Amino acid sequence: METPQQQFDRLLSLVLDGSCTEDDREELSRLVVEHPGFEPELVEALLIHSLLQWQSADVAAVVPEMRLLDDATLSATSDAPRRSGAWKLALVGARWKLAAAVLLAFVGGTLAWRTGTQDDSSAIAQLVAVDGIQWSEKSTALQADKTVSSGRLQSSAGSFTLKFRSGPTVRFSGPSIVDIESDMLIALQQGQATADVPESGIGFTITTPNVRVIDQGTQFGVAAEGDNTDVIVFEGKVDLQNQIRKAAPQQRLVRGEAVSVDATGAMNRIMQIGQNAAGDWWTTDRADLDNTIEEVRDNVPMGIGTSYSCFQIAFQGLKDDAFAYADHPHQWNGLSAEGLPALLQGADLVRTFNDYRYMPDLEMVVTLRKPANLYIFFDDRVPTPDWLASQFEDTGVDIGLDEGKHELTPDFEVAVGGGNSIDRICSVWRRRCGDLAPIRLGPVGPTSEARAMYGIAATPLEEP
Amino acid sequence: MTQPASNQSTMFVEMLTSHQRAMYAYICMLLMGDPGAADVLQDTNLDLWARAQEFDFERPFLPWAFGFARQRVLAYRKTRSRSRLVFGEEAINQIEDACAQQAVNADVRLAALQKCLHNLDVKQAELIRERYIAKTSLRIMAAHLGDTAHNIASRLHRIRKKLSRCVQASLATEKR
Numbered sequence: 219m220e221t222p223q224q225q226f227d228r229l230l231s232l233v234l235d236g237s238c239t240e241d242d243r244e245e246l247s248r249l250v251v252e253h254p255g256f257e258p259e260l261v262e263a264l265l266i267h268s269l270l271q272w273q274s275a276d277v278a279a280v281v282p283e284m285r286l287l288d289d290a291t292l293s294a295t296s297d298a299p300r301r302s303g304a305w306k307l308a309l310v311g312a313r314w315k316l317a318a319a320v321l322l323a324f325v326g327g328t329l330a331w332r333t334g335t336q337d338d339s340s341a342i343a344q345l346v347a348v349d350g351i352q353w354s355e356k357s358t359a360l361q362a363d364k365t366v367s368s369g370r371l372q373s374s375a376g377s378f379t380l381k382f383r384s385g386p387t388v389r390f391s392g393p394s395i396v397d398i399e400s401d402m403l404i405a406l407q408q409g410q411a412t413a414d415v416p417e418s419g420i421g422f423t424i425t426t427p428n429v430r431v432i433d434q435g436t437q438f439g440v441a442a443e444g445d446n447t448d449v450i451v452f453e454g455k456v457d458l459q460n461q462i463r464k465a466a467p468q469q470r471l472v473r474g475e476a477v478s479v480d481a482t483g484a485m486n487r488i489m490q491i492g493q494n495a496a497g498d499w500w501t502t503d504r505a506d507l508d509n510t511i512e513e514v515r516d517n518v519p520m521g522i523g524t525s526y527s528c529f530q531i532a533f534q535g536l537k538d539d540a541f542a543y544a545d546h547p548h549q550w551n552g553l554s555a556e557g558l559p560a561l562l563q564g565a566d567l568v569r570t571f572n573d574y575r576y577m578p579d580l581e582m583v584v585t586l587r588k589p590a591n592l593y594i595f596f597d598d599r600v601p602t603p604d605w606l607a608s609q610f611e612d613t614g615v616d617i618g619l620d621e622g623k624h625e626l627t628p629d630f631e632v633a634v635g636g637g638n639s640i641d642r643i644c645s646v647w648r649r650r651c652g653d654l655a656p657i658r659l660g661p662v663g664p665t666s667e668a669r670a671m672y673g674i675a676a677t678p679l680e681e682p
Numbered sequence: 683m684t685q686p687a688s689n690q691s692t693m694f695v696e697m698l699t700s701h702q703r704a705m706y707a708y709i710c711m712l713l714m715g716d717p718g719a720a721d722v723l724q725d726t727n728l729d730l731w732a733r734a735q736e737f738d739f740e741r742p743f744l745p746w747a748f749g750f751a752r753q754r755v756l757a758y759r760k761t762r763s764r765s766r767l768v769f770g771e772e773a774i775n776q777i778e779d780a781c782a783q784q785a786v787n788a789d790v791r792l793a794a795l796q797k798c799l800h801n802l803d804v805k806q807a808e809l810i811r812e813r814y815i816a817k818t819s820l821r822i823m824a825a826h827l828g829d830t831a832h833n834i835a836s837r838l839h840r841i842r843k844k845l846s847r848c849v850q851a852s853l854a855t856e857k858r
Contacts, residue, residue: 231839232832234715235813235820243714247770254776261711261780262846263839268710269792270814270842271719272703368797400797423793432789434700457700467742470696 234267341365342401343380350376359398385419410441429479430459445481474544476528490529507533510566510676512587530569538636546572547622552636568674575671580661595644595673605660610647694734708785712755726751798848806841
């Protein structure tokens, strides 16, 4: 005689594995109603079953590709639904194909898991680079062959880089404590992690005690120190789940945005970060870098779509193909193959926000740390504003802006080196700053044409 | 049909895309693992897009989306009622809230599940792979393994229970 539990187990296994009869389903249904105590077990079993189903490429293959198409593209897509309005959601294909970016994470995860189980390897990641690293004895995840399994990695100094099986490459800098949970999940207890995540790794997650950072295809950084976590997005976007305020809605950060999450779960704007010359390390502590520029601030109020804009000050970062803005992929270049003029090479570079170009009341304040030449790269299409003409001199030197693919420039691609793919000409304006008085910069100003936000750079004055 | 403004369209699609796992889990659970869950999800996506204009971005997405998913599940159940291969309505009503609660955290649980899959022994991993990746029928699996389909189903059930315990333990550890 079967007990109710045995009966429940038998029926549930038959139902979930597709070998049940109609009577089996009815019997299970009746059993659950008669014994409500089975509900948690049933729900948990259903969830595990559904997640396993989801992991299979078969499910992903029938979930639609979702993307926005404009009218022209839509008319060319014969099987796309016809709708009014400028943008449409297209569900592509008669039998909808494997596509939505978020699904790739799970397909990628599935493949990675498949590989893992087939070769019976416990390796989650590979240690691909170290620099001055000092491992702690508490590092349990590092294997002799430089593979990394689940466990802890702890270092007291230096940096190390892991290449995860699922695709992401993550560089850890400074004293770090990180628990490797899987090839899609790591817990950063202390230190700084900068992740570069390919499409196959979308969904890659870094948790800290107060925030969970879920990649949506991007390059991003997370730093955990004390009770605070700083998160910055260099490319793409991430989703943040507040671990302190569990009920808080998920927060999306996009390219150029950064937040600091404190012990209470409050999210605050980080006004600026500094980056080293190599661009592989960043800091919110101004004392960490010998930048010529101490601080950049703006008067942009919160809540108009740029709440978390974060200036990036790249120490000696101005060179050909350097990103011009924190929020757009455009690059600074010289106008010829010789590249940027010598006076600008290696200058400290402020990555501003191209989205600031239309703000009529914009004010930015630059504070220098040392006497310097402060440069403004100003779009030649725009009449020179008073604030620029009155404080700066036109050097007569021009540089180029190579515009990359963006919402309004979907067909643009950046090229490599000076003189290639120059889309805009900018005049180089200079102000010799012998003292450290703050310099106030104004808006780009009106023009009947499109315009680019100005760039900011500085070089220290030579010692007398 | 009026559609939301462009930037809201983008936000809406991103939201819809990023919640596919949770929506699938919710639908799949209400359908007791019925293979039609992916089709129901497709229909729900279309419903959600058609009503995107009504979505309040100040409010959480999933409770709103689950409402549409539930309607699609009910419609699907009606189409299948002739063959009766669906779960009883009373039982569905009983577990509905619990399914929604579990599905909301599908992302977290999936990450934990991926870790737990590594804890399976070789034979267990092989069974799960055959069942969920290769989609091998129980009858074929039983023939290959020299066992009965009933026993294979029981073994799979025990493995899912093991995975479930592992996921719960993993989440409990993470909370600490």
